[in-house]
Amino acid sequence: MSRGSFVFTPTALRSLQLDEDMLERHKYRKQLSSHHFNGYMLKKEARDRALLRTSTALPPAVCHDLVIQNALYTGDLEAMQRLFPRGSTANFIIEPQGGDMRWVASGDGLWSLTYEQELTTPLHITADRGFTDCLRLLLQRGANVELAPGGTTALHEACESCHPECVKLLLSHGANANAVSEDGLMPLHVCTDPESLECAKYLLQYGAAINGRSLEEDDTPLHVAGRNGLADHTELYLRYGAAVDKQNDEGLTPLNAACSQPQELHELERYFKVCQLLLEAGANVGTLDQDKHSPLHMACKNVNADLVDLLLAKGACVNDMDYGGEAPMHNILKVVCYKISHKPERIVRALLNYGSIRVWPGALPMVLKHCCGSPRTIEVLLNAYSQLKVTDTWVEAVPPEVFKKHQEFYESLFSLAQTPRSLQHLARYRLRSFLEGRVHKVVPKLILPTFLKNYLLLEYRGYVH
Incomplete structure (x- = not known):
């Protein structure tokens, strides 16, 4: 990449377009009157800072200076203050050395094994590592919060690494809370860890689309929260008006997604709590995915006894058949030997008490x-x-x-x-x-x-x- 050049990816441009989910966000925000004034002031401040920044920012250049890179990767604030004095710019792209090896085709048709280079920026490096003071300095020196040379913005990096103060800084300096990464994910979609709750709160305060869809799976943030067993995130999204029964490309609702996720013994309670919140919010207990699996099918397969009890109490059909002709009883019996510590006998007992079909005696x-x-x-x-x-x-x-x-x-x-x-x-x-x-x-x-x-x-x- 030549000095002064910068390439926008198609997905980065796509993030600038208004879509159906943005309209839904406005509809739900009308119902949240208590958030109106604060949300308006936060976004106004972010817009004002963005206008000031764009009026003075220079086109990004490529930096190969190892001294600067070392200061960024170690979070050396004193060194960065010397390297970025007042009046200088931090609006440039970095091409790190090293990385994973991959085969690359050359112009004459030959292939060579070379290091895979992923472009980044000073904002990405400091946001990913949680160097808040360094990030603030870079923003004061005019670093562009929307640069995404590696396919993701610095805001994505901060959310994925669970650094809420960095998220707040980026948003207050005009970062787009609905920016779409090269993988088709908005920042809320990468809040997949319990520690990312504060990040999600800041995103929503700055107008993140509560029902924004990922481009590949068509997931909403509520799908992500369900799949990762994030009870606090689920409660937060429901308060902001998340649609509880939206289906993704596989036909999964957030409830289906939570039930279908493999669960270790220590995770059972988390997923139970998520499903409890979704059902209390009106989730349909009988929605089938594209393979006709119900939430009960998947809860049996993952041997979550408390969740099975909850689904049955909420009216789940004990004898629904999937495309393979299997009922929930089949699902539990196939995994008993792998999940003995999960107490599969509780599920078999509950299914029989609710009228489940029995195994053919010959089997x-x-x-x-x-x-x-x-x-x-x-x-x-x-x-x-x-x-x-x-x-x-x-x-x-x-x-x-x-x-x-x-x-x-x-x-x-x-x-x-x-x-x-x-x-x-x-x-x-x-x-x-x-x-x-x-x-x-x-x-x-x-x-x-x-x-x-x-x-x-x-x-x-x-x-x-």
Whole structure:
């Protein structure tokens, strides 16, 4: 790139256009009367600073000075004050040395292995690293907040790295809160970490489109918050009028996105809280994605028992079939062996109490083979049948080490090969069959001792009889 030159990417130009989501932003902002005056003053200040900056800014040049680069990357404010005295400009582009290697085609058709260079600016470097004082100095020296030589603005970098003070500085100096990166993302779309909450607040105060769509996935910020389990972000966006049931290119609503995201044990509560907020805001519990997966399908697949209970209580259909002909029960049984610590037995029990279809008896040995590591899951599942045809195939399905670990349970199961189910169990089975999916509603209301109610609701006993 020659000195004094600068290339705008198509996506950077696209950020200057008014679209449908900008109109929606104005509509929702009318409902937020308490934010009107502050929002107006903040944007007015930003516009005034932007006009002052553009009147004095020089076209960006390319800087190869390693002394300047070193001061920027280390956040050396004293060095930068010397390098950028009053009257100088910080409006230039940097081409860092090094980076990842990639094959590049030369003009004569040959390919060579060279370092991948990604252009950046002093604002990007300091915003990404949270060097607030250095960033302020650069802005005072006329650095252009809209430069995006690497495909993203400095505002994107500050949001992605969770530096709210840098975000506030950039916005107050005229940064576009709805700038679109080369990947089609607005700054709110890169607020994917719990620590980015303050960044999101500043963006919304400066007019970020609450329902702005990403160009590739068609995600809104609420989709991003749901997918990343960000309860505080979800609550914030809902307060600003985020559309709770918008679907992206895959047919996912924010609720579907939250339910479909793989969840580790320590993340279950976060995602439950997000879904709880969305449902309280009126999210549709039955929306299907393009593969006809419901939120319940995905919550079962990710083995979030509290979330499954919540979805069922909100009216989720327990026997919805996806394009593959699988119900939520299929989804949970396929992942039991991988998620034993998530207590999959709770989900199987809840689904059965809400009237879920059962496994075809001929497939029970296969289910036993894959789920034997969770005897409670097997117990709940088998207690939905009046009789079981236990054969040698069942015995062979349980590895010796698993049998030894849960010997008492599997001995009780295999003994059913020679004895029928107990009269007590048959009475339970008959009552549950009569209620036909109303078990969860009727049984808690019965005037019965608690231990009998729990027995009817398939409480675990550690054996089958």
